[in-house]
Amino acid sequence: MPNMSPKKNEMAVQDPKKRSQNFDEVALGYTLEQALDEADRCLHCKHKPCVSGCPVAIDIPEFIAKIKEQDLEGAYQIINRSSSLPAVCGRVCPQENQCESKCVLGIKGQSVAIGRLERFVADYAREHGLDNVDNEKAAPNGKKVAIVGSGPSGLTAAGDLAKMNFAV
DSSP states (O other), rough: OOOSSOOOOOOOOOOHHHHTTOOOOOOEEEOHHHHHHHHHTTTOOOOOOOHHHHHTTTOHHHHHHHEEEEOHHHHHHHHHHHHHHHHHHHSSSSGGTTTHHHGGGTTSSSSOOOEEEEEEEEHHHHTTTTGTTTTTOOOOOOOOOOOOOOOOHHHHHHHHHHHHHOOO
């Protein structure tokens, strides 16, 4: 049965006294149970309004459906088709103004925590070595490219160009 809660699942954070003594992330991410419960909130809308709010057009309902099935590798593969940096985007992308702002649940409550779910899947992939697939080095094409900027767009451009055998 779907989770009809009007509120997102809260994400645990470090205690302020501990975090003042380290450089670890403040937000600790979802557990599997929290991710499954949050994924159950998704209505899987026919017209996928959340996808229209995503700058890289991730098939959000599809990756959330994979989470519900506990196919986290499948969820990662869906995200990875559109995004080279799911762990970064799951943390810093302004989802509340993009995909989450289009979520139908946001009309009467809080939207599905799409960014938190993306972060969960990316962290799972990293912890289980799924993010190291396709690391075979192809023959260079003889062309060099310089990328100015090391933000998400610069890193994505560098990664995509490297996949096309450019020396970046």
